[in-house]
Amino acid sequence: MNKNAIKKFATEARLELISRVSQRALKYGISDKEVGNPNDDSVGGHLLSSTEKKQRAALIAQIKEKGYEQVMEEVAYTWFNRFSALRFMEVNGYLPSHVRVFTDEENNFKPQIISEAIHLELDGLDMEKIYAYKEANDNDELYKYLLITQCNALNSVLPGMFQKIADYTELLFPDNLLREGSVAQQMIELIPEDDWKDAVQIIGWLYQYYNSEKKDDVFAALKKNVKITKENIPAATQLFTPDWIVRYMVENSLGRLWLEGHPDVKEQLLPTEEEQSAYVAGNRDPEDTKWHYYLEEAEQEPEVQAQLAEIRKEYAALTPDQLKVIDPCSGSGHILAYMFDVLMKIYESYGYTTREAVASIVENNLYGLDIDDRAAQLAYFAVMMKARQYDRRFFSRGIQPHVYAIAESNHVDSFALEYFCNGDAKLKKAMDTIISELHDAKEYGSILTVTPQDWSALYDRFAEITEDINMSRETALIELLPLVQVAEALVQKYDAVVTNPPYMGASGMGAKLSDYVKKNYPDSKSDLFAVFIEKCGQMAKRNGYQSMITQHQWMFLAGYEKLRRQLNIRQTITLAHLGIGTFEELNSKVVQSVAFVFRNAVANGYIGSYNRLFEKQGLQEDNEEKVKWLITGKHLFNMKQTFFAQIDGCPIAYWASSNVIENFRNKRVRDIADARQGLITGDNDTYMRFWYEVSIDNISFTTSRCTETENSDIRWYPYAKGGGFRRWYGFNEYVVDWKNNGEALKNFKDKNGKLRSRPQNIDTYFRTGLTWSALTTYKLSLRDMENSIYGGGGAAMFVPDDLKLYLLGFMNSCVAQFYLNLVNPTINFLINDILSLPVIVEHKEDIEVIVRSNLSISKDDYDSFEISHDFAISPLANFANQAGNKVYLKECYKQWSRTCDERILAIRRNEEEMNKLFIDSYLLGDDINPELEDKEIVLHRTTMKTEIIDFISYAVGCMFGRYSLDVDGLVYAGGEWDNSKYSTFAADKDNIIPISDDEYFEDDIVGRFVKFVEVVYGKDTLDENLKFIADALGGKGQPKDVIRNYFLKDFYSDHCKIYQKRPIYWLFDSGKKNGFKALIYMHRYQPDTIARIRTDYVHEQQARYRTAIADLETRIANASTGERVKLNKQLKTLNDQATEIHEYEEKIHHLADQMISIDLDDGVKVNYAKFQDVLAKIK
Secondary structure, eight states: OOHHHHHHHHHHHHHHHHHHHHHHHHHTTOOSSOOOOTTOSEETTEEOOHHHHHHHHHHHHHHHHHOHHHHHHHHHHHHHHHHHHHHHHHHTTOOTTOOOSSOOTTOOSSOHHHHTGGGOOOTTOOHHHHHHHHHTTOHHHHHHHHHHHHHHHHTTTOTTTSOOOOSHHHHTOOSOTTSTTOHHHHHHHHSOGGGGSOHHHHHHHHHHHHHHHHHHHHHHHHHTTOOBOTTTHHHHHOOOOOHHHHHHHHIIIIIHHHHHHOGGGHHHHSOOHHHHHHHHTTOOOTTOOSOTTOOOOOOOOHHHHHHHHHHHHHHHTOOGGGOOEEETTOTTSHHHHHHHHHHHHHHHHHTOOHHHHHHHIIIIIEEEEESSHHHHHHHHHHHHHHHHHHOTTGGGGOOOOEEEEOOOOTTOOHHHHHHHHTTOHHHHHHHHHHHHHTTTHHHHGGGOOOOOOOHHHHHHHHHHHTTOOOTTHHHHHHHHHHHHHHHHHHHSOEEEEEEOOOOOBGGGBOHHHHHHHHHHOTTSTTBHHHHHHHHHHHHEEEEEEEEEEEESGGGTOGGGHHHHHHHTTEEEEEEEEEEEOSSGGGOOSSOEEEEEEEEEEEOTTOEEEEEEOSSSTTOOOOHHHHHHHHHHTTTEEEEEGGGGGGSTTOOOOTTOOHHHHHGGGSEEHHHHOEEEEOBBOSOHHHHEEETTTSOGGGBOSOOOSGGGGTTOSOOEEEEEOOOSSOOBSOOOOEEEEOHHHHHHHHTOBOTTSOBOSBOOOGGGTTOOEEEEESBOSSOOOEEEEOSOEEBTTEEEEEOOHHHHHHHHHHHTSHHHHHHHHHHOOSSBOOHHHHHTSEEOOOSHHHHHHHHHHHHHHHHHHHTTSTTSTTOOSOHHHHHHHTTOSSOOHHHHHHHHHHHHHHHHHHHHHHHHHHHHHHHHHHTOTTTOOOOOOGGGOOSOOOOHHHHHHHHHHHHHHHHHTSSOSSSSSOOOSSSOOOGGGOSSSOOOSSSOEEOOSSOOSTTOHHHHHHHHHHHHHOSTTHHHHHHHHHHHHOOSSOHHHHHHHHHHHTHHHHHHHHTTTOOSEEEEEOOTTOSOEEEEEGGGOOTTHHHHHIIIIIHHHHHHHHHHHHHHHHHHHTSOHHHHHHHHHHHHHHHHHHHHHHHHHHHHHHHHTTTOOOOGGGHHHHHHHTTTTTBOOOO
16 A cells, blocks of 8 residues: 555645635635625625525534634545545445446546436436536536535435535535546545555545644644644544554454354464464465454463353353444544454354344444544444445445444534423433533543433434424434434443544643543543543443553553552453554654553453563564564563552563562662752743853852852852763753852742742752753663752752662662663653662672772763863873873874773673672572663764864864863863963964964964964974874865865864854854854953954955955966966955955944943853854854
8 A cells, every 4th residue: 555645645635625615615705814794695796596595604604613724624624535435435336326436447537427427327416407517518517516416325325424415515515626636636646546445544544644734733733832622632633553453452352252252163263373374474365354463361370260261151142243342432443344344253153144244233233433523434434335345235224333423512402402302301301411411522522421311212212203394303313313322322331442542641631621531530631542541441341341552651650550550450361562663654762552452350360461562662663573573472471460569650560570579579769768859940041051151250069058059159050950861970061040049040930920940859959969861762870969959851869878879880770770661661760760669788899899980980981071061181182291202193092092992891891790780689680681782881982083073172272261281171261361371372362263264364273273283292293193183084185274174164063063052162154155254262252352353354354355356367367268267266266255254344343333242141042142143053
């Protein structure tokens, strides 16, 4: 199936149809600006017929109720569904007329219905109109008339899909369907005819892709805190379920129920070993209907076997016609269609004829509900087409399925209600209850709780009025009957409930839905899928089955603990932990799924089967691999459900061994440590900076308690707010405004006086502890924390001094990660989960030695780079100091590389030894591998280019005086300037270093850099060292040219990366022609800096361009033809640069006159913006 073609058609068709129906609405004086008067007799000179006037009035009423955009969307969608249904039926020969609607017999876009029009036999066809259109040669109007008539004719057999088109959808029928590029033509030409053979797949993918752009819009709005309305719930939550998962769910619920009561038919319904092996190998016969995804349950203990024997007696007493199954979130009907297939096999095994089976399935067994009218139409259509597939005369039997759209009672006609109840108090009470309970039903969908009624009495009354002639009869049947049908479907119990529910977090819910969920489903309120887990359990009969696919958070997160404990009482027959990538269309590395089958029976020691369909957490497997692993049981775990309750939070940690569970009897982290959440600023842009943005004199790195900040002039303090994955030490990059004990943050309120910040657990600020990133895409990693506030994305743990090193080692061990994966295998490391980990204190001294070593290695590594405030000197320059007189940069690089490699080997050795010690203490030798993955070691790995880029950055820092060859560490970042600290290599005098394509200035950056290399490594090796630098940078030409090209093109983007888009060196840049470039150091900026750039550099450069241009023009006049070409090219470059710098001079002149000041406390973002017209863009 060509999904790309289907997606292209569906997304483009939606936009085209919305446009077309909107144009039709405009023809009748209706637009997004005005809807007009419903009583108008004419519009734009067009006299309305009585039918048009009625339809227009109905359209206006709908727009007033739902809004213009929503109604246009619904009408476009309705026609899309009808066109798709007609196309499917014509391809498969299901149209009663046997005349194609869109193509001829060769599948060309030449509708057979037009050529056969005068021979057609359709109910309601007016041959006089046919001849009139033919005579006028008006094929467009003829085609429109024929399509509408065909739809109306199909109403008698498919009323759920083809409602009578006498309403406003006819008024808005899209024009010009026969034109080149129309929706009809695209449907034929983009989607291969063979793709229309499978109703479930083609309808399902069309439904998903049609909604995809709307879904994107809804989620974009959600990011702006626009809640998901009831109209948008379908688009936001629709997700087509992969076929193999549908089969797994249905076969192991409905199929299992039948086989356990009728084991004698197993050979008939299940594949042989040979057939299963062939299936796994990919040799699949399209005609094969065996249940390949049925999994035998785990072997049970005798007491449980006795309980199951009693349950199976109940199953054995069932006959096929007694089974009731439902998909309460049916979408486009994929699950319903496969339940139909499984029911057919059940009926056949019981001896029914095909015709009898089909009729009984539709009448007795199958139920479907959906919140979306159009989805319910598709599900209804899928069931009807499945019935037609099995019984070619099914359409003539007058049987309709129990597939309904959730109906609202908001606008019930009081006269119709009074007529229906006919003075019967019991009927009135029943209808009043249903109407009350289904008010705003589309806000809630199938999670509604409905009161049981005397359904027979209600249906008897509907049967009674069917032939009545009362004027309220039709209204009663149209408005009241759907309410009763939906209410009954919601209230009755089912043998199997199978669904893929909507996924919607509590934050996305509208107010009504949110309140309803909190009130009625407090144990599962965090997400709509969890609410449906609870609701579907209520819909299942005692000993009935519930099978679903959902996100996997409910298995582990603390917010679902009550739900887990509720579910743990029931039997988990089989669970397939799918991991990421199950829904390929999501393209998500975060969304993880699980499919499962519960039996609504007390667990009592039941052993469930759990299939893990991925090798490691977060590792995506191909769906075909998942199928193989599921069927073969590659990672199959059999676990007694009572084990889960022995773990804090009752996580569904199905892979845990008995030793793993036993260790939870020991102390927990909470018994020896405390963990807290810290400061949340509420506005990081205002209250947080990278430490290197502000003046170093305005930061304290040594504060040990909050009281020290009171009445202090210091504004900024270290802020541990998380980061990526790094163990032991690091991510000390942020500072936070905590002047005078957080006075500003403690009083940071919104306009209503509500505190926006959250300065919590203040008594723990600046204490020595451990910190970690609460959210990461990899493993847990704890780091040492001293003299720091913490919060934001980072939490902190406080441990007695004698256990701090030990606990830091444990938390960074594979054992802690293993246990964390048990209690919460997500990317969110919550405090309660970490505190719940079991702690066994053994091998304490050995582990402390290892941890001290790791801390030292990690700190040395982190402090080797400018991002650390403890950075001392470039490693390549440091090795030069140790090498003697004749120093080769290449050798320094080799020594630095060896140092980095040795650190990596040492920390790997240390951590793996530490892991072994913990594994030994916890007796987990069979469960855990002590070896590290390469990506667990995040220490620096050298490359020539990276080291040279860092060396150049350090050199520029020395040029500006940020660093010095005479003093280790940060020398100047605000405060008092001390010129005596720069004797070996002088800092730039005016804080302006030009970058030119030639050495125009005395302080040209390339000249300064060459001098720096000479000073550091010596004059004797200068040429070799410059060549090494040029080779590392890459590029062609002489070393100085390569270096110059790097400064012109790449230095600034590298600088922005190193300093995380908060550059401390600012590039004044005239543009792409390199007319003028110069760097300044923001911490040395003065109000007259721009004026000096203009007068001392820009004007100088302009003068040089004028001289150079004049010289070139003279040379060109006297040059040979061949040389003139080359010189003209140079002249063009100079002219372009001269023009660019002239325009730049005007911009910089304007700023220079303003003598703008900056405040380093404002940070880079605010200060940079003041000069954005003359500075390079930060990338």
